[in-house]
Structures are given as C-alpha cells and as structure tokens.
Amino acid sequence: MTEAQQLPIGVFDSGVGGLSVLRALRAALPHERFVYLADSAHAPYGERGDAYVGARTHAITRYLLEQHHIKALVVACNTATAAAIHEVRASHxxxxxxxxxxxxxxxxxxxRTGRVGVIGTRGTLTSAKFGKLLGSLAEQAQFVVQPCDGLAHAIERSVARPAPVLGAPVGATETGALCERYLQAMGDFGTAPGQIDTLVLGCTHYIFVAHELRALVGPHVQFIETGEPVARQTRRLLETAGLLATPDGAPATDVSRTRLLTTGPVAMLQAAAERWLGLPADCCETVSVP
Structure with missing residues (x-):
C-alpha cells in the first residue's frame, strides 16, 4: 500500500450514535483504519443552532486533519451534514x-402504501437542506415528519444502563417511552391503505432502539437507515481517489485499527463501543477539541 492508502478515515458525530455508521464502514471496508470522534461534550447537536453546529463541525474537521492526518471524512451526523457540510466541502x-x-x-x-414516516432531530428536520430534499419528492409520496426531541440524548444515556429486559413493556424505559410518544403522534403504521408502511430513521442513534421501534410499529413496517449506503459511497470515493486500502494481513476488525475518541466522559463511549461494536475499553480516550 502507498502511504496515503494507509492513512485513517475520520468519522464523527455529536455523540455515540455515529457508531452505527462506523459499524457499517468497518464491515464494508475491512482493510481500513478508522478514527471516530464523538463530540459528546457539545451534544446534542439536534437541539442547537446551525451556527453552533457549523463551528463544531469545522473545528473537528481541522482536528482530525491536523492530529490524525485523515484521508477522508464521514460526517456521521444528519444535523451536522445539514448545517455545515457544504461549507466543509468548500474549505477542503x-x-x-x-x-x-x-x-x-x-x-x-x-x-407500497405511499405513506412514509420520517423521524429525526429537530435540527435535521427543520433544516433548509432537508426541506429542499423533501420538497423535491413531495409529489411522489406522503411524508409524515416527526421531530423526536430528546430521543438521541436518551439513547446516549441508555448505554450506561443494563439492556432492557426481554418482554418488558416498551414504555418501561426512557427511550421506549419517547419512541412510543413520537410514533403515536405520527398515526397508524401497517401495510393497509392509508397506513405508514416505511419508517426512515433520520438520526444515526435510532438504529440502536430498533427493537423498541419494531415493537411499536409491528413486523411488516420497513426501516430505512443510512449506514450501509454511506459505507458504499465512502468506498466509491476512496476507489476514485486511489486511496482505498489494500489487504495487508491485518483487517480493520483488529482493535488496533479503530481508535475511538470523545470530548465528553469516556465511560459512555466505552460502554457504547462494547455494547454495539464489541470493542474493548482501551480503544477509547478523551480528547479536547477547542
């Protein structure tokens, strides 16, 4: 491999939700190295203004370039993408x-019913970028859009608690109660005419409560999330740029090839990494990104 091919891919989110994207990236790109940064000290992005999110996005991009010499960047956060990716792209x-x-x-x-539910943070779903996307597709389906205030933050807090007891009522947990409240506000789910038969998970955190969402909408509603498409797009860009890592006998499942950083309490990232990625605590460390 060339020196450039051996450089890591940077991945960042406002918290630990982007680990769902990292999981897909590691599966699709087994020979790559990754540096993941959770900006947990400044989360949740979805409840902050565009100017604040933009400033953090620029700061983290500079940090990953200067300190870790990343060869590519995945903004694993819908809110940061909506608020700042056009500026980051123009600057780099x-x-x-x-x-x-x-x-x-x-x-x-x-x-099949033509009714699609979309859940996400308020910052994402009220952004001009999302509004433009939704407007361009409005004639092709009925979209039921529901901001889920507090859900991403509740998912972050949940990683430090034991997993829900199998068979317990969905509303018995903080995350379950929020899922229940927001899905009930959207209307009926199912495959009959007039029902929502497809649910877009518009925040990287939400795949980690898929079991609670599934219990509420039933077995036939389809979930659409972004991890795998993002991994495919990342691979395409690396191939085009001649930066795709080649086999060297040490796939990225080796913990030495995945570094996990956080601007907040390291214990939360350690718990999430172990629960969701099967990675040990010594992959994680706290850093400062002014």
Whole structure:
C-alpha cells in the first residue's frame, strides 16, 4: 500500500450514535483504519443552532486533519451534514467527504402504501437542506415528519444502563417511552391503505432502539437507515481517489485499527463501543477539541 492508502478515515458525530455508521464502514471496508470522534461534550447537536453546529463541525474537521492526518471524512451526523457540510466541502476541496441525510429517496423505492414516516432531530428536520430534499419528492409520496426531541440524548444515556429486559413493556424505559410518544403522534403504521408502511430513521442513534421501534410499529413496517449506503459511497470515493486500502494481513476488525475518541466522559463511549461494536475499553480516550 502507498502511504496515503494507509492513512485513517475520520468519522464523527455529536455523540455515540455515529457508531452505527462506523459499524457499517468497518464491515464494508475491512482493510481500513478508522478514527471516530464523538463530540459528546457539545451534544446534542439536534437541539442547537446551525451556527453552533457549523463551528463544531469545522473545528473537528481541522482536528482530525491536523492530529490524525485523515484521508477522508464521514460526517456521521444528519444535523451536522445539514448545517455545515457544504461549507466543509468548500474549505477542503481535496478531502473525500461523505455526509448523511434522512434516506427518504430509498424509502420511495420500497413503500407500497405511499405513506412514509420520517423521524429525526429537530435540527435535521427543520433544516433548509432537508426541506429542499423533501420538497423535491413531495409529489411522489406522503411524508409524515416527526421531530423526536430528546430521543438521541436518551439513547446516549441508555448505554450506561443494563439492556432492557426481554418482554418488558416498551414504555418501561426512557427511550421506549419517547419512541412510543413520537410514533403515536405520527398515526397508524401497517401495510393497509392509508397506513405508514416505511419508517426512515433520520438520526444515526435510532438504529440502536430498533427493537423498541419494531415493537411499536409491528413486523411488516420497513426501516430505512443510512449506514450501509454511506459505507458504499465512502468506498466509491476512496476507489476514485486511489486511496482505498489494500489487504495487508491485518483487517480493520483488529482493535488496533479503530481508535475511538470523545470530548465528553469516556465511560459512555466505552460502554457504547462494547455494547454495539464489541470493542474493548482501551480503544477509547478523551480528547479536547477547542
């Protein structure tokens, strides 16, 4: 491999939700090295203004470039993508850059009732970027859009608690109660005419409460999330730029090839890494990103 091919891919989110994207990236790109940064000290992004989120996005991009010499960046946060990715792209023209947006285009391909639910943070769903995307597709389906205030933050807090007891009522946990409140506000889910048969998970955190969402909407509603499409796009960009890592006998499942950083309490990231990625605590460390 060339020196450039051996450089890591940077991945960041406002917290631990982006680990769902990192999980997909590690599966699709087994020979790559990754540096993941959770900006937990400044979370949740979804409840802050665009100027604040933009400033953090620029600061983290500079940090990952200067301190870790990343060869590509995945903005594993819908809110940061909506608020700042156009500015980051303009400032770093040579950096392969992948952002996230709620996957409503893929949802159109699978809905049969023509009613698609979209859940996400308020920052994402009220952004101009999402509004433009939704407006361009409005004639192709009925979209039921629901901001889920507090849900991403509750998922972050939940990693330090024991996993829900199998068979317990969904509303018995903080995350379950929030899921129940927001899905009930959206209307009926199912495959009958007039029901929502497809649910777009418009925040990287939400895949980690998929079991609670599934218990509420039933077995036939399709979930659409962004991890795998983002991993495919990242691979395409690396191939085009000649930066894709080649086999060297040490796949990225080796913990030495995945570094997990946080601007907040390291214990939360350690718990999430162990629960969701099967990675040990010594992969994680706290850093400062002014």
């Amino acid at each position: 023209l040579d950096l392969p850059l992948v952002g996230l947006e709620p996957a409503i285009k893929p949802a159109l391909a699978v809905t």
